[in-house]
Amino acid sequence: ICDRVVILDHGRLVREGRLAEMLESGDRVEIVADRVPEELERELEAWGGPVERDARGARILADAARKREILEALWAAGCDVTAMNPVKNNLQDVFLKLVEDYEAVK
Numbered sequence: 001i002c003d004r005v006v007i008l009d010h011g012r013l014v015r016e017g018r019l020a021e022m023l024e025s026g027d028r029v030e031i032v033a034d035r036v037p038e039e040l041e042r043e044l045e046a047w048g049g050p051v052e053r054d055a056r057g058a059r060i061l062a063d064a065a066r067k068r069e070i071l072e073a074l075w076a077a078g079c080d081v082t083a084m085n086p087v088k089n090n091l092q093d094v095f096l097k098l099v100e101d102y103e104a105v106k
Helices: 019-023 038-046 064-076 091-105
Strands: 004-009 012-018 028-033 051-054 057-063 081-086
Touching: 004 019, 004 091, 012 019, 012 091, 019 091, 028 064, 038 051, 038 057, 038 064, 057 064, 064 081
Parallel strands: none
Antiparallel strands: 004 012, 028 057, 028 081, 051 057
16 A cells, blocks of 8 residues: 555656545546436536436536536436535546646646
């Protein structure tokens, strides 16, 4: 188990820090509702929140900045929101994004 990570790109330090901090996203949330009406689904997708349906209902991935707006739209449409969770990154995604950003700056 590690709690600190160092990310290198071609021998150069890109980032170091606590693993938990690197995996925190803060910019995306998962909202689970019992259902999403079709007209609201189109609106959510236009806001950048794709809707996926499964056995639990409907799952919406959205920008955290829009979570209140999305929740209010769901409630206004008579939907029950059963969960809202921050979306966490995985270490591979963090590595690829940091290396890509680092390469763009070079």
